Amino acid sequence: MNKTGLIIRREYLTRVRKKSFIILTLLTPLFMAAMIVIPVLVMSSKGQEVKRIAVIEKQGHFFKGKIHSTKYLKFSYLDNANLDSLKRHFDELGYYGILVISPKIGTFPSAVQLISHKQPPLEVVTYISDALEKEIERQKLLAYNIKDLDKILKSVETKINLQTITINASGQEKETNTGIAMALAYISGLLIYMLTFMFGAMVMRGVIEEKTNRIVEVLISSVRPFQLMMGKIIGIALVGLTQFLLWIILTLILVLATTGVVMHKKSSNSSMQLPKDLFSAGTEQIIQQQNPTATKTISMEDLSQAQKMLDALKAVNWGLIVGSFIIFFLGGYLLYASLFAAVGAAVDSETDTQQFMLPITIPLILALFIAMGTFQNPESQLALWGSLIPFTSPVVMMARLPFGVPAWQLVVSIILLFLTFIGTAWIAARIYRTGILMYGKKPTWKEMWKWLKYKNF
Amino acid sequence: MILFQAENIVKNYSNHRALDKVTIKVPQKSIYGLLGPNGAGKTTLIRIINQITAPDAGTLTYMKKPMQREDIYSIGYLPEERGLYKKMKVGEQALYLAQLKGLSRHDAITQLKQWFEKFEIGSWWNKKVEELSKGMQQKVQFIVTVIHKPKLLIFDEPFTGFDPINTRQLKEEILSLRKKGATIIFSTHDMGSVEELCDHITLINESRTLLEGPIDEIREKYSENEFELRFEGEINLLTATLNSRFRILEHKKENNYSIVRIQLTNNGTPNDALYSLLDAGKILSFNKITPNMNDIFIKVVSEYREKRKSENPGKKIKK
Structure with missing residues (x-):
């Protein structure tokens, strides 16, 4: 095996075998899966229990039959009930709560009460107030004696679902989803930022460890400093890729396994339950259910909603996103890791690194800020240049990519990134080979500049 | 026969000259002492021999040919600043370092087993380095220095940090390696071990050679x-x-x-x-x-300093 291969092997194996690596690799997917699965579980378990609510009007029967029952919310209109005795016994009668409507409700918004033992969930409160508002509005409109009011209301009822479609140069149309693009941009940009920092710092600590252990001189009497540096950088890159792939695979397995169990349980209810819960916001469901005629069409609408989400997810060019992610992660990591290695070589301990870390961290943090701006305006000049300049491009380009990037920009960005890496590696190697043999005082910037010009093998 | 020769070596660092036309000729199967006060340039010279750093001027000849990169695989080097990966297991680490020196995995394992047996440290194979005492670690370091049977061995201050028993064992090993045909260069301050071990010496002070030659001749000259x-x-x-x-x-x-x-x-x-x-x-x-090396060392170095002072009165001597 050649020397660099041996070094890569050692760097990789010692890190992959570490307890901290194994724990982090196993726990992160658990955490990520929990982030995906728990909302699903919460949403699918909510309303399992049917809530019966007694409706009492202090005067008149204005709201009789006007608040429609849903699957999990049943309203019983009690004509002649004694409120006081009901308050004592509603629990035994099987009611979740009592809705008390006073006649002044038309003018006093707070002239209505929901009495229950437990704090009612937000959805229940929102549903009831929405239904009451609608009914009061209808009755107020009625007072104007407009002919065919119901018909008019029906005809003006509108629902908007904005479709976003991108069209490329060849005229191909594609349905897109801004929400998904945003989420993807955010996650991949942030992930590159975090991984670059995490594994770059790992390289730096590795170099410092070899220096403080005093093993480095033994090593470089057998291998060239450049081999040692690159072996470490590549070895840790492989650690990063391993961890990243394991995270994705384990998260997928966990998500599929847990949602599979949930789906199996609910299969008797509705097979489309899962995608609906996954992608539609909870309130949407309730608003739709307000429509008296909706009971039958809900599932259809939900289905189409969910289907659209699925289509949008499918429409994402996953090959491009994942491929670019790996390329930009590697490029960005290599670029920064070589600089981190140079810093590690220049100092004696981790506490001395701060001064030299600053020029490395500033462009990375700047990249994150530009990426945040990219979400608002992916076409801005700032985003364009940020995604081409190598020091910010990995983070910014990943944030731009889900919104669509011309192929030439992607190619130019990648080429620039790897060319710059060669440059930084050259500089880093020169600082590294001198720095690793220097002990004692912290070098100045001027001294490091001189190191670049030393003659070495 | 001269195994290794460095001629007119010059090496400059940013604010001082570390070596100024230094020449050493190391005969085959000799034990060559590199002497000099701290900061004289010994470690720089050793690093140049190991091709860790390049000279600004001068030539290096190894086995009658200009020195090449591959030559480092027939050199064993025990640096003054030496250490091991603390978290790695002893055997694994020794194997890694032996492979870096060009041994195949199989050869490395066979050789290491022999050395571990010889030093009676076979039971350490699966221990982590941080569990070993400093003396124990030095034994491991010594093994990985000689594991690939180098023709030329370079020890930079080998005895610092060794207890008397280990020092003795190390000296015996050095002599037995020479007997087997190895040539040894070592730098030290310990003049006792110079007299005990060395055939030839070079005394470097302030980047220049002050004395060079077989130790007997030098002692004779100064008697x-x-x-x-x-x-x-x-x-x-x-x-x-x-x-x-x-x-x-x-x-x-x-x-x-x-x-x-x-x-x-x-x-x-x-x-x-x-x-x-x-x-x-x-x-x-x-x-x-006959004057001992300690006296010669002190005499030569202080005479040189006096001379420099009188040449440059008022000017502080730079290291």
Whole structure:
């Protein structure tokens, strides 16, 4: 095996075998899966229990039959009930709560009460107030004696679902989803930022460890400093890729396994339950259910909603996103890791690194800020240049990519990134080979500049 | 035969010259001592031999050919600043370092097992380095230095941090390696071990060579033709027999005999001196006084400093 291969092997194996690596690799997917699965579980378990609510009007029967029952919310209109005795016994009668409507409700918004033992969930409160508002509005409109009011209301009822479609140069149309693009941009940009920092710092600590252990001189009497540096950088890159792939695979397995169990349980209810819960916001469901005629069409609408989400997810060019992610992660990591290695070589301990870390961290943090701006305006000049300049491009380009990037920009960005890496590696190697043999005082910037010009093998 | 030769080596660092036209010739199967005060440039020279750093000028010859990158695989180097990965297991680490020196995995394992057995440290194979004492770690370091059977061995301050028992074992190993055909360069401050081990030395001070050559010749050169005489008898009788061939430097009486230090002058030989002494009393011993390396070291270095000071009065001598 050649020397660099041996070094890569050692760097990789010692890190992959570490307890901290194994724990982090196993726990992160658990955490990520929990982030995906728990909302699903919460949403699918909510309303399992049917809530019966007694409706009492202090005067008149204005709201009789006007608040429609849903699957999990049943309203019983009690004509002649004694409120006081009901308050004592509603629990035994099987009611979740009592809705008390006073006649002044038309003018006093707070002239209505929901009495229950437990704090009612937000959805229940929102549903009831929405239904009451609608009914009061209808009755107020009625007072104007407009002919065919119901018909008019029906005809003006509108629902908007904005479709976003991108069209490329060849005229191909594609349905897109801004929400998904945003989420993807955010996650991949942030992930590159975090991984670059995490594994770059790992390289730096590795170099410092070899220096403080005093093993480095033994090593470089057998291998060239450049081999040692690159072996470490590549070895840790492989650690990063391993961890990243394991995270994705384990998260997928966990998500599929847990949602599979949930789906199996609910299969008797509705097979489309899962995608609906996954992608539609909870309130949407309730608003739709307000429509008296909706009971039958809900599932259809939900289905189409969910289907659209699925289509949008499918429409994402996953090959491009994942491929670019790996390329930009590697490029960005290599670029920064070589600089981190140079810093590690220049100092004696981790506490001395701060001064030299600053020029490395500033462009990375700047990249994150530009990426945040990219979400608002992916076409801005700032985003364009940020995604081409190598020091910010990995983070910014990943944030731009889900919104669509011309192929030439992607190619130019990648080429620039790897060319710059060669440059930084050259500089880093020169600082590294001198720095690793220097002990004692912290070098100045001027001294490091001189190191670049030393003659070495 | 000269195994390794460095000629007119110059190396500059940003604010000083570390080596100024230094030349060393290391004969095959010799033990070559590299002496000099701290900061003289020994470690720089050693790093140049190991191709860790390149000279600004000068030539390196190894086995009669200009030195090449591949030559480092027939060199074993134990640096002054030496250490091991603390979290790695001893065996795994030794194997890794041996493979970096060009041994195949299989050869490395076989060789390591032998050395571990020889040093009776076989049970350490699966221990982490941080569990070992410093002396134990040094044994491991020594093994990985010699594991690939190098022709040339370079030890930079090998005895610092060793206890007397380990020092002794290390010295024995160095001598036995030489017996097996290895050539050894080592740098040290410990003049005792220089006299004990070295055949040749170079004394470097402030980047320049001050002394070079076989140790016996150097000691001979610095000897002042002095002898120590012990005899029973009267010191007055001795002074009476004095002739122009020698003079008495000092004398003292101890119990029932006298110790006298005499110096030969005017091409006098020891025989001349002894002849005159025969009448003075009963001679107990007559020894030539050869200066030890420690004295030569101090003498040469301080003479050099005096010279530099008088050449550049007022100017502080830069390291």
